[in-house]
Amino acid sequence: MTETAKPQLAPRDLCTGCGACSSGCPKGAIHMVRDREGFLYPQISDGCVSCGHCAHVCPVLKQREVRSQPAAFIVWNENETVRVQSTAGGVFTALAEFALESGGVVFGAAVDEKLQVRHIAVKNKEDIRMLRGAKPIQSELGEAYQQVQMYLEQGRFVLFSGTPCQVDGLYRFLGEHPENLLTCDFACGGVVSPGVWGRFVESMNYVKRHRAVEVRFCEKMKGEKDRRFRVRFEGGGTFDAPLGKSQMGRGIARRLFLRPACYHCAYANTNRPADLTMGALWDLPKESCQKGSVSLLLINTVKGAHIFDRLPLKREGWALEEAVADNAALRGAAVQPPDRQKFFEELERLPFRKVCDRFLSLRPYQGQQGDKWAALKEKLWKKR
Numbered sequence: 001m002t003e004t005a006k007p008q009l010a011p012r013d014l015c016t017g018c019g020a021c022s023s024g025c026p027k028g029a030i031h032m033v034r035d036r037e038g039f040l041y042p043q044i045s046d047g048c049v050s051c052g053h054c055a056h057v058c059p060v061l062k063q064r065e066v067r068s069q070p071a072a073f074i075v076w077n078e079n080e081t082v083r084v085q086s087t088a089g090g091v092f093t094a095l096a097e098f099a100l101e102s103g104g105v106v107f108g109a110a111v112d113e114k115l116q117v118r119h120i121a122v123k124n125k126e127d128i129r130m131l132r133g134a135k136p137i138q139s140e141l142g143e144a145y146q147q148v149q150m151y152l153e154q155g156r157f158v159l160f161s162g163t164p165c166q167v168d169g170l171y172r173f174l175g176e177h178p179e180n181l182l183t184c185d186f187a188c189g190g191v192v193s194p195g196v197w198g199r200f201v202e203s204m205n206y207v208k209r210h211r212a213v214e215v216r217f218c219e220k221m222k223g224e225k226d227r228r229f230r231v232r233f234e235g236g237g238t239f240d241a242p243l244g245k246s247q248m249g250r251g252i253a254r255r256l257f258l259r260p261a262c263y264h265c266a267y268a269n270t271n272r273p274a275d276l277t278m279g280a281l282w283d284l285p286k287e288s289c290q291k292g293s294v295s296l297l298l299i300n301t302v303k304g305a306h307i308f309d310r311l312p313l314k315r316e317g318w319a320l321e322e323a324v325a326d327n328a329a330l331r332g333a334a335v336q337p338p339d340r341q342k343f344f345e346e347l348e349r350l351p352f353r354k355v356c357d358r359f360l361s362l363r364p365y366q367g368q369q370g371d372k373w374a375a376l377k378e379k380l381w382k383k384r
């Protein structure tokens with residue numbers, strides 16, 4: 001077969017790496033291959049018979065259905081330990097417990113022994129802790145979509161949690177919205193390159209002379225507003241710093257090494273692919289802060305509403321407009337910093353530490369420019 005006969009998949013700068021094409025290829029002819037920036041992209045091999053299934057299931061090439069506007073709530077898990085271990089208010093754990101109590105299987109992102117992030121299936125409550133907490137790195141789905149399909153076919157209830165593009169990819173792969181599948185996505189500001197994260201891990205291992213064995217990206221500390229980036233090494237050593245003061249955290253805040261598609265994200269709005277959308281609440285009035293961390297929850301579908309009614313979560317109704325004003329990831333895609341390309345070029349020719357010092361030095365971070373919503377946020381909170 002000639003090169004030109006191969007199906008046309010999403011353009012590189014829009015491909016989210018969801019892998020629906022590769023997971024769905026009937027010939028197993030599409031492999032997800034890492035590029036020089038460390039992100040996975042589909043590569044069509046000679047086994048391709050040009051059936052076109054991959055282009056058919058690609059979410060980027062398909063017009064998305066426009067749903068009616070979701071209902072918004074402020075919610076939090078009553079269990080304080082769970083809230084402390086979660087990134088926001090511990091909604092995910094409540095959902096996961098519900099799914100497992102219903103005899104189901106829960107899919108979400110966990111950190112493996114090499115500290116890479118990948119989707120795994122969890123079948124008992126003790127293992128929910130592996131999925132708890134946001135990992136900013138793009139998680140590798142591997143065969144998660146096929147496994148979800150297998151459990152659904154066995155009649156099991158499945159909860160799939162992931163970025164909105166991963167959830168959309170799952171539905172496109174399945175080709176339907178099965179009754180026994182519940183999905184949750186989250187307000188997502190973009191995913192970090194697994195390749196860059198790998199370089200951070202290597203560099204930390206080298207500096208500490210021991211292998212890093214555990215990482216927490218946004219650990220909560222009592223009485224501290226800043227999240228902590230904590231790494232534990234073999235032999236007992238640790239790295240522990242406020243996330244915003246670590247080079248990794250600064251790279252995340254600067255959106256320096258996000259996947260190219262994240263800068264054009266089609267999901268950074270309130271038309272969500274999942275049944276439920278979780279989010280963090282950023283600008284909380286003081287009195288609400290005293291409740292501990294809380295989540296934003298968007299109820300996007302009837303199924304989502306039905307299950308939300310059965311969850312043991314504390315809740316307060318919230319105007320969608322206020323939720324959107326509070327959460328930048330529901331208003332638009334991350335803005336690409338002008339030095340992103342330079343960063344990746346330098347990464348190929350200079351030692352990693354030098355590149356970090358050049359791009360991630362600890363100047364106070366000014367935030368992204370032009371938050372036209374700031375005034376509206378202030379007005380809305382004052383009204384409360």
Ligand SMILES: Cc1cc2nc3c(=O)[nH]c(=O)nc-3n(C[C@H](O)[C@H](O)[C@H](O)COP(=O)(O)OP(=O)(O)OC[C@H]3O[C@@H](n4cnc5c(N)ncnc54)[C@H](O)[C@@H]3O)c2cc1C
Nearest residue numbers: 086087088089090091092108109132133135161189279280
């Ligand atoms: C890459 C990323 C970007 C985010 N950006 C924003 C943002 O811009 N605005 C905002 O309000 N909140 C953001 N969050 C945080 C998100 O809102 C919270 O993780 C979510 O609200 C769940 O919080 P929780 O307390 O209910 O549960 P937690 O216990 O914190 O839930 C963790 C859940 O997130 C999933 N997860 C963790 N890491 C990944 C990953 N790399 N890929 C896919 N799924 C993952 C887990 O499977 C689990 O389901 C982001 C999280 C991630 C992972």
